[in-house]
Amino acid sequence: MIDGIYILANDVVYDQLVALLNSTEANAGREIPVCIIPYNEQLDKVKAEIASRNNITLFENYDSIAYWDDFATQIWKNYPRAQKTWRGWGFPELYRLPMHRKLCGLDGPFDRFIYFDADTLLMGPVDYVYEKLDAYDWVVNDFQYKSDLKFVFDGSSEQMQQVFNSDNLQSKVFCAGWFATKKNIFSPAIRAELLDKLIAGEAEVMCCLGPDQSLFNYMVLRSKIPYYNFAFHDCKHSTGNHWSSQFDVVDNMLYDQGRRLTYLHYMSINSSNFTQLCAGEDVNIPYRDVFLHYRYLKSPEQRPTSFKRQSPLIRLQKTTTSFFNQKVNNIKLNYRNFKDRITK
Structure with missing residues (x-):
């Protein structure tokens, strides 16, 4: 049984990627192999970083990448409302298409894996997450269910009831920036069935704002695979993870009312802010010193010592x-x- 971590990245998020890799090495509790899924071909810095480290690889199953690109393309190109909405907003025809490559982990080398968006920092051991996969097929730890459902599914109540047959859909949704699952959890037959249903009209329940998040939620809930959210089912022992929360900082680790976080998510903060910060510009980022600690954990001599005003x-x-x-x-x-x- 091989446990691993996947990260979707390219050179644009290089500084965040380095910080995440360092935090993983420092806080995971044991050595866990990491595989980086390419967001696109802009990978010169990423490849150089991989070459300088042990136990880090680049995902190079291009058949899998092509498959999931095509899978998502078929869904969104056959979803007229999404196409019309994105055109109206001035967005690309296939908005955020490479984000769907997170699903390449289903075809990769790890039997059990945790997926991390590049804009996260690992704060604590994750063995408890892998262990939960013994009983469940998809595991998360976030409070997306407390947000408005329309940011995940925004079909009519009649449509959503027909598709999911659930009276409590709100409690089941999750953030797609951090999740754990297993290799091949969606068989080829299940993938084909879900694709057919989406193209036939069930895509109408999905939200256009975060297409990958909406699709992953659809696939998990529509297939009815066993699913667990620590933040919902074990809330007494769960912690926050979003940068907007007020956490205590102790030795470059974050605590929520005395409980150590598993991860910190910098969701919605532009990657350029981190690039500018690492270039010595005075950019205000939540938990800035914590981020800089992990970014320069292996190269403290390169850490900016002063910051110039823009x-x-x-x-x-x-x-x-x-x-x-x-x-x-x-x-x-x-x-x-x-x-x-x-x-x-």
């Missing part, structure tokens, strides 16, 4: 970007009304 032009660009991001967030908050207008 020029007025850079600050203006950031203000403009923040304004744009706020506009996107407003779109999300008003998504249901927007959807109603474009489908009339």
Whole structure:
């Protein structure tokens, strides 16, 4: 039985990737092999980092990559509302398509694995997660179920009831940035059946804002594989993981009311912020010193010792970007009304 970790990455998230690899080595409790799934071909820095480390590999099963790219393409190209929505927002025809490559782990070398988005830091041992896979096929540890359901599924209540036949769908959704599962948990027959159902119209329940997250939730819940969320089923012993929460910092590890986090997720913070920080710019990132500790754990001499304030032009660009991001967030908050207008 081979346990492992997958990370989706490219050179754009290089600094975050290094921090995550270092945090994994420091905090996992044992040596766990890591395989990096390529987001695209921009991999020069990633390949150099892999070559400098033991027990880290690059996912090179290009048949699997092509399969999951095609799988997601068939779904979203045959989903007219998604296509119309993305065009209306000025997004690409296949929005965030490479994010679906997370599913390549199902075809990879590890029998049991945990998937990490590159914008995470591992804070504690994960053996308890692998052990839970003895009883369940998909395991998560997050509080997505406390958010609005429309950020995962936004079909009508009638559609969702018909597809999932569940009176408590809200309690079952999860974040796709961190999960654990097993190799080949979706057989070729199950994959084909799910694809047929989606193309036939069941895709209408899925949200267009986070396509990979919506699809993974659909696949898990529609296939009815055994599923477990520590944050829902064992909330007394679970912790937060989102950067917006208030955690205690002790020796570069984070604690939530005395309980050590398993991971910290920097979800929605632009990767350019981390790149600029590591270049010595004074960028405000939550738990900045913790991130820098892990980023430069193996090269402390390269860690910036002082940070320069950004020029007025850079600050203006950031203000403009923040304004744009706020506009996107407003779109999300008003998504249901927007959807109603474009489908009339």
